[in-house]
Amino acid sequence: MGPLSATAFVLISLVKVIVVFTVIMVVVALMTLAERRVAAWIQDRSGPNRVGPWGILQPLADGLKNLLKEENLPGAASAGLFFAAPMIAIFPALVLFAVIPFASPLPTRWGLVPMIVADIPVGFLYIVALASLGVYGLFLAGWASNSKYALLGGLRASAQMISYEVGLGLSLVPILMLAGNVSLPAIVGQQQELGVWYVFPLLLAFTFFIVSAFAETNRLPFDMPEAESELVTGYHTEYSSMKFSMFFIAEFSNVLTQSALMATFFLGGWDIPFWSGDNMRALADGTIVGATPALWKTLLTLGAFALKTGFFVFVFIWVRWTLPRFRYDQVMALGWKVLIPLLVAYIAIQGGAMLGLQAGGIDSGRTYALALFGLNFVLLALLLFWLDRGRVIRGSWGASRRRTQLIARAPENVGAASEEAAAV
């Protein structure tokens, strides 16, 4: 099988764009349902289960409702930006998906079709660049609403997202060091070759990435910009109808994209573990390295990718319904004073370790990966130990100490007082 002809490339790309967009939209709709059902499950209640079997048509009903709701434009709002903001918010979340490979290459009549919308060689840079754009939507929404709550939400959103982008970008640097490539399909291929997913040799990077991803998506415990108990709903306080809904679509698309990124960067993307039948890599000229591609393999790997992404989506939901919310200054302190310095130090340590190992003759394979895993594990344990001692946020150690002091017995003078009162 050779490379695709130019016409085929254009047509197939078009098909891929439409299919992927549709699938994302459907998945996002289902995620709203999943969020509500999982929340209900965690909270010991039923959740939406009336519209269709298991409430599966609930998102449809919600969508219809939102379309029919009254459009609202506050008198003091800046109309143009007010309308543009939801669109700007939703755009980066959707286009980010273009560079994520979601299955093994598919052999077709016209040639080998890579299962990725745009196999650009600078996938990583594309992600870092576009992820930054998302903040404009939220900030403009907050500013254009001309409402104090929305403004505070917008300010928080911009400060938080800009801060954590740095963390997000830095936590990906170890991957680049390990993979030596910025193309996402190549990163998946590297993990297959290494035989170990990057979550192990880069455990600490994974931890930092997941924290940054939560902050980037504005999900609890980092949902400062919305913080409904403080800012009503933050930047989208003044929005109604479908524009309001679009912010939610943007948030869920972001969650989906970040989950897919985590799956790709750290869990081997569409790789199926303990099976070499899917270890294939399409080169730029259309030739394939490794196992033979097949339709059933594409479907299987697609399933693996969906499972991994779904797992992270679940983690997003799970965390949201478990933890309280940080405070704004705590979020910023965590980002600038903890995450970024630690990441820089980590990159240095990880780089040093890799150089050391390579100097020792180990530069690939399982031994290499396991050695790095050992290092990461120790570092992570140290980090958690340090965090728990309560420098940034006071840890549970402090709490338990105070608690024992608290439950004091009744004071001595009380008995006397009651006797006296009785004597009156």
Add this chain to the structure above:
Amino acid sequence: MTGTTTPSTPAQVRQVPAPRPDVEEMRSRIGVAVRGVEYDAAGDPILYVDPERNVEVLAHLKGSEGGSYDLLRDITGLDLGGGHPIYVVYDLWSTAEGRPLRVKAQLRADRPRLASACDLWRAANWLEREVYDMFGVTFQGHPDLRRILMPENYEEGYPLQKDFPLRGRFTRAEQTRRAMSMALDDVYSMEELVTAGSGGEDGLPELARRQMAQTPGVTARAAPSELAGAGAGRDDDIETRNMLINIGPQHPATHGVLRLVCELDGERIVGCTPHIGYLHSGFEKLSEYRTWNQVITLTDRMDYLAPMMFNVGYALAVEKLLDVEITPRCKVIRVICCELNRILSHLLWLGTTAIDIGAFTPFLYTYQERERIYNLHEAYTGARMTTSVTRIGGMMADVPPGWLDGVREFVETFPRTLAEVDALLTRNSIWIGRTQGIGVIGAEEAINYGLCGPNLRASGVPHDVRRDRPYLDYETYDFDVPIGELGDTYDRYLVRMEEMRQSIRILEQALERVPDGPINVADSRVILPPKSETMNSIDGMIAHFKLVMEGLKVPAGEVWYSIESSKGELGFYIVADGGPKPVRCRYRTPSFMNMAVLPRLVEGELLADMIAVNASIDIVLGEIDR
């Protein structure tokens, strides 16, 4: 079940006890300022003082040599009508010695005036504002004397004066017309004016400027750098202005219709002014127009989160006035009701506090448990929130069969849920980071602000009415009073969590000892005789007739009776003249006192902290606004 009979409290004596030495001593010391001493139905001393020298006497009482009545529990008014003078009543409590003292100042009805006690107690601020609002008493030297429960532009007069008609001085049509024609921006509070004018007077609306000119002491600020705590480290080239943000009356985190006007520098709170009164229902006025038993239905509408406690507290106060000793079974049932409601109320606080700090799930866990208590309410009284469970002299009915088993099942299973929520929050780093060291108030200051209940105990003051002045035989139950050390939001959280566990302990003991026997007193002055007696004996017939036609009659006198409600010390100051209706029902509600401290707690904190602190002081607007 046949439990042991509870040991009865010492006879609730009516006769006037020997004058307390400290009072006598005081009379000798300040002489003319103290005009007389009296004792109320509960035997508590009442000091009549010279209105010109009230602050002098109060300062003496507050100071150590006068007996150290350090806690100002209440300031209220008393208008007997018919040309009688107006009284201002101070209620003090000595935390060290655990006894109360009431101070009364008699004022001229036509121009009531008195010196403010704000310099002695910060707690006097809101209390004096309420007396001004309701009785028209002007407190000289009060820093911010304006209406508190009624709207600031209320023109009908002072509602609790006796000659004020129940429905107001204006006709309905006139009231409606005024309400409709009022411009929304008409009323600017002093704080709003001050902040709005922080950039000079230029940007102000015409009306605000006019109002500012009329309000003494308010001037537009020249430069923002003069604002307290705001100017430091700021680039002088950039002109900045603090933002005024209105939180409420409709806001997810104000727990009802509360409005907080906050001045923000970035996200830091420079000042915060609570505006209350949106839920003002005039219960105190209304009580004067209802018979003694009818008032019970008003009490549970104040703290609808712990309705039975209010029922019980009111009934106890009136029984004190009547000098009626309720039956042992009734006492234990009332204890069960009270402690169930303490858990009910604390659970709501726990759930909503968790939501306010961002953890949604504990809210639903606690609500499921609350649902079980509501089911118990329903099984007993038929109502879920407005229980009206007590009657003067007993309960509305004996508990239905199986009800105590329902309580027992709750007592056995509830600690599991509590432990679950405890596991989710108490040692959670984010929770700790959000609550520790936030909204700190020390013991001395807490007393000065008149904080009460768990909030006061969290600051390390071990004041619990159940221990310091036991009612319903609380002294025979074995329970601990948890206290905190720092008085921060986390301590308030821990104290309430522990109180729920202690309530379970009390419930367990109460369930063990529920005695058999009648639930109501066999006193035909207060409780209808049984039907058989009404039908068969002339005495019963007469008692029934008199009670139905004339109503319960409470002998003339007054009492200040307090119980430990879930939110703090709940006081009932009730004055009777021997008639079928109260002359004055003063509800000294704990949340009112706790709410007043909020501005002090949140100053300099972040906006998010204010939400957490506001949640942690556990307010319910129904009883703040009454």
